[in-house]
Amino acid sequence: MFLKTSKHPQDYLTEQSFWTGLVAGAVAGLAVGLLVAPRSGKHTRKKLADSISEHTQPIQREWGKAQAQAGDAIDRIKTNINHVADKIQDEVDVYADKAEETLSPLADKTKSGFDKLRDTIKLG
Secondary structure (H helix, E strand, C coil): CCCCCCCCHHHHCCCHHHHHHHHHHHHHHHHHHHHHCCCCHHHHHHHHHHHHHHHHHHHHHHHHHHHHHHHHHHHHHHHHHHHHHHHHHHHHHHHHHHHHHHHHHHHHHHHHHHHHHHHHHHHC
């Protein structure tokens, strides 16, 4: 046969050369990493934490400013709402007084009319 049959990918996983290459590559990578690493893990973690802290401080300051501005805006809104509510209550009181002024004489006339009607019925 002139055509060479190719292996399936799973066939390579069973060969010793694959596993040897995998282990050799892992050991070589670990060795290079240890030789090239500029600092210890503890020092690297501290440097990373300091860098994160340094970058988050401006964000925290801006967040504090935004919270203060939001609190001020809420206070102004509450003041305006209370002012509007007071104006509305004053208007309602004015209309209630006008209604009482208008309806009170009418109520008196109606009561007087019922009293006369009752007296007429008693006499009759």
